[in-house]
Amino acid sequence: MLLVLLATLGTLMAVAGWVSYRAGLQEAGEMFDARLVQSTRVLVSLVDAPLSELNDYPGEPIVLRGWHGQAQGVGEELAFKDGHAYENKLAFQVWDARGRLLLRSDSAPLTPLAERVPGYADVVIDGARWRTFTLRSREGRWFQSAESTDIRQELATDIAGGTLTPLVLSLPLMALVIWWSVALATRSLRRLSHEIGQRDPERLALLDPDQVPREAQGLVRALNSLLQRLDVALVRERRFVADAAHELRTPISALKVHADNARLAQDAGDRDDSQRLLADSVARVERLIAQLLSLSRAENVGGVRHRTRLSLDALVRTEVDELRPLAMQKQQSLRVDLDPVQVSGDEFALGLLVRNLVENAVRYTPAGGTIEVRVSHPGAHAVLQVDDSGPGIPEVDRERVFDPFYRRLGSGEEGSGLGLAIAREVLVAHLGTIRLDRSSRLGGLSLHVALPAGD
Numbered sequence: 446m447l448l449v450l451l452a453t454l455g456t457l458m459a460v461a462g463w464v465s466y467r468a469g470l471q472e473a474g475e476m477f478d479a480r481l482v483q484s485t486r487v488l489v490s491l492v493d494a495p496l497s498e499l500n501d502y503p504g505e506p507i508v509l510r511g512w513h514g515q516a517q518g519v520g521e522e523l524a525f526k527d528g529h530a531y532e533n534k535l536a537f538q539v540w541d542a543r544g545r546l547l548l549r550s551d552s553a554p555l556t557p558l559a560e561r562v563p564g565y566a567d568v569v570i571d572g573a574r575w576r577t578f579t580l581r582s583r584e585g586r587w588f589q590s591a592e593s594t595d596i597r598q599e600l601a602t603d604i605a606g607g608t609l610t611p612l613v614l615s616l617p618l619m620a621l622v623i624w625w626s627v628a629l630a631t632r633s634l635r636r637l638s639h640e641i642g643q644r645d646p647e648r649l650a651l652l653d654p655d656q657v658p659r660e661a662q663g664l665v666r667a668l669n670s671l672l673q674r675l676d677v678a679l680v681r682e683r684r685f686v687a688d689a690a691h692e693l694r695t696p697i698s699a700l701k702v703h704a705d706n707a708r709l710a711q712d713a714g715d716r717d718d719s720q721r722l723l724a725d726s727v728a729r730v731e732r733l734i735a736q737l738l739s740l741s742r743a744e745n746v747g748g749v750r751h752r753t754r755l756s757l758d759a760l761v762r763t764e765v766d767e768l769r770p771l772a773m774q775k776q777q778s779l780r781v782d783l784d785p786v787q788v789s790g791d792e793f794a795l796g797l798l799v800r801n802l803v804e805n806a807v808r809y810t811p812a813g814g815t816i817e818v819r820v821s822h823p824g825a826h827a828v829l830q831v832d833d834s835g836p837g838i839p840e841v842d843r844e845r846v847f848d849p850f851y852r853r854l855g856s857g858e859e860g861s862g863l864g865l866a867i868a869r870e871v872l873v874a875h876l877g878t879i880r881l882d883r884s885s886r887l888g889g890l891s892l893h894v895a896l897p898a899g900d
Contacts, residue, residue, distance in 0.1 A: 451616070465609065772807050818830070
């Protein structure tokens with residue numbers, strides 16, 4: 446930042462110096478042009494009449510000599526009692542109507558300073574540039590005054606230098622002030638960076654945005670938001686690992702027992718029974734792991750950053766068709782009534798929601814029972830309703846069944862208690878709601894899910 450600011454200041458100073466030089470050159474030109482005219486008119490008033498009184502004009506022009514000493518410096522260092530060091534940069538000539546040179550300064554050449562045409566002219570004489578002014582008197586004589594352009598450029602350079610020199614000399618002081626200001630302004634940021642760098646990974650307390658400059662408060666708020674999401678993710682991860690370890694311990698122990706029994710079986714009948722039990726245990730572990738992964742996926746959906754518009758009725762029909770073989774094994778009637786409705790969300794997560802709700806209904810409904818799945822669009826929400834003729838859930842347990850791994854005793858069905866927990870996580874991410882009630886038509890459980898309908 447210091448280098449950028451100094452480079453910017455240096456560039457601005459260079460531009461300011463060039464502008465000052467151009468402005469000074471213009472102002473000097475206007476002033477010296479006016480002085481050329483004035484000098485020429487003064488010369489006319491002083492010598493035009495006396496030259497007319499000369500009856501016998503000599504062949505050589507009259508030469509007025511100026512001061513020709515050596516001097517260096519500026520201002521008073523160039524001025525003396527008997528002259529000025531710039532006299533050799535000024536010149537004048539007087540010509541008669543026949544083109545004879547009558548009078549000149551010793552700094553003027555013998556040839557005309559410019560063409561004998563009234564007005565200004567820029568000429569080059571002996572490699573030097575001159576600014577001239579020509580005026581014709583009433584007697585027909587031509588008066589010419591000239592000035593070396595070096596004077597104008599020196600004046601413009603002095604003006605620009607006078608403007609730029611203090612700025613250039615103050616540049617180191619500016620660098621020091623800028624460095625001090627930047628260091629003071631970023632002190633709180635450095636302290637914040639140090640605090641974050643020294644913070645323990647397990648410590649995700651929020652930062653105080655009031656301890657940093659206003660320009661950085663947005664960054665701190667964004668960082669706090671990230672810390673909150675990380676904290677939630679870490680808590681979820683710890684809970685998932687703890688729950689998975691706890692829930693997998695028993696079925697894995699059962700697997701080991703059945704495997705040992707199959708290995709140590711004395712006859713083919715015992716071996717077949719042990720292998721059947723082993724296969725059932727493997728299926729239970731497989732289903733538990735699948736539901737654990739589904740729960741983790743549902744929890745990680747979060748705010749559903751990548752939404753897509755999809756047809757809820759088509760999604761429900763697909764999931765129901767995949768579960769029909771399970772219902773047919775239990776000789777259940779699985780009926781659907783689907784109205785077209787669009788929703789916005791994550792297709793996998795919503796499919797997981799539908800699959801768990803319908804699968805729970807199929808599993809907990811007795812053989813020969815009925816399950817009805819309906820999709821409707823009564824207003825601003827899309828409604829999914831799953832009714833069954835099973836035993837239902839008592840009102841006192843309707844809140845607890847959404848907790849992971851909670852299962853009601855005496856249901857007669859094996860499971861992990863994750864289906865409704867997965868459904869709740871998906872609905873939280875999609876701003877939806879779920880309500881449990883008793884089915885007025887089938888007598889079992891009625892699940893009522895509401896999701897914001899898509900436009």
